[in-house]
Amino acid sequence: MVVAIDGPAGVGKSTIAKMIAQECNFYYLNSGSFYRAYTYLHVQEGKDPMDFPSVLQTAKHYVLTVDEGHICVDGKNIEDQLHTRDVDRYVAKVSAYPPLREFVNEQLRRISKDIDVVVEGRDITTVVFPDAELKCYFDAKPEVRAERRYKQHPEGQDYESVLREIIERDHIDRTKPVGALQVAQGALYIDTSYLTMGQVCEKVLSAIFTLKGE
Ligand SMILES: Nc1ncnc2c1ncn2[C@@H]1O[C@H](COP(=O)(O)OP(=O)(O)O)[C@@H](O)[C@H]1O
Numbered sequence: 001m002v003v004a005i006d007g008p009a010g011v012g013k014s015t016i017a018k019m020i021a022q023e024c025n026f027y028y029l030n031s032g033s034f035y036r037a038y039t040y041l042h043v044q045e046g047k048d049p050m051d052f053p054s055v056l057q058t059a060k061h062y063v064l065t066v067d068e069g070h071i072c073v074d075g076k077n078i079e080d081q082l083h084t085r086d087v088d089r090y091v092a093k094v095s096a097y098p099p100l101r102e103f104v105n106e107q108l109r110r111i112s113k114d115i116d117v118v119v120e121g122r123d124i125t126t127v128v129f130p131d132a133e134l135k136c137y138f139d140a141k142p143e144v145r146a147e148r149r150y151k152q153h154p155e156g157q158d159y160e161s162v163l164r165e166i167i168e169r170d171h172i173d174r175t176k177p178v179g180a181l182q183v184a185q186g187a188l189y190i191d192t193s194y195l196t197m198g199q200v201c202e203k204v205l206s207a208i209f210t211l212k213g214e
């Protein structure tokens, strides 16, 4: 079974996807971490992240694997390097490059073949797995998402600049020529603004149990 979750930054996709994966014993895949990893590896090589064809070359040079939801290069977990300011600044732009999207999507489909998986992203329910057994779209107001992100890293940027970056990333994600963030047909739409994590998880689990006939 494929459970696909889309939604904007800070809405709770990773948190809930991990909870569902644990509860149902499903494999967990975060498509955003592929785009983050390629952005990181490219910048790490001292190359320009705005030169998108060259980012694709970098991507083709590395073999990424996923170990318990963590992205690894040559077996080394690089998850800690993926949430830096540099990566945050460029990843939405890098991920708008259609050939890179195709490259990432192929890998997501290959990894998910014949397994039970919960996968999250921006175009997972619309482009990558339009036939997923369960499609979810999580939403929340930008102010609520910025507050959550701010609380995640209170030592980092102030609330106002977190909110500005969220709004900017929303704009890029919603206006991508290919793979733009949108609510898929037939998706379970959940506004998480006033729900606890447990309540969101319950709604998704209940949809999974219904599909399984449990
Ligand atoms: N329903 C919720 N209520 C309160 N906090 C939440 C909720 N869902 C997620 N969070 C918190 O918000 C932050 C961002 O969640 P995350 O799962 O990283 O979002 P995303 O993967 O969509 O960017 C995390 O600190 C998480 O614990």
Ligand SMILES: Nc1ccn([C@@H]2O[C@H](COP(=O)(O)OP(=O)(O)O)[C@@H](O)[C@H]2O)c(=O)n1
Pocket: 008, 009, 010, 011, 014, 030, 031, 032, 033, 035, 036, 091, 092, 093, 095, 096, 120, 121, 122, 123, 124, 169, 173, 179
């Ligand atoms: N399927 C996906 C997943 C992520 N992305 C992009 O990659 C960025 C980082 O993804 P992420 O899942 O780590 O984002 P957060 O919402 O966790 O900050 C997003 O802002 C999107 O621009 C995408 O274009 N398509």
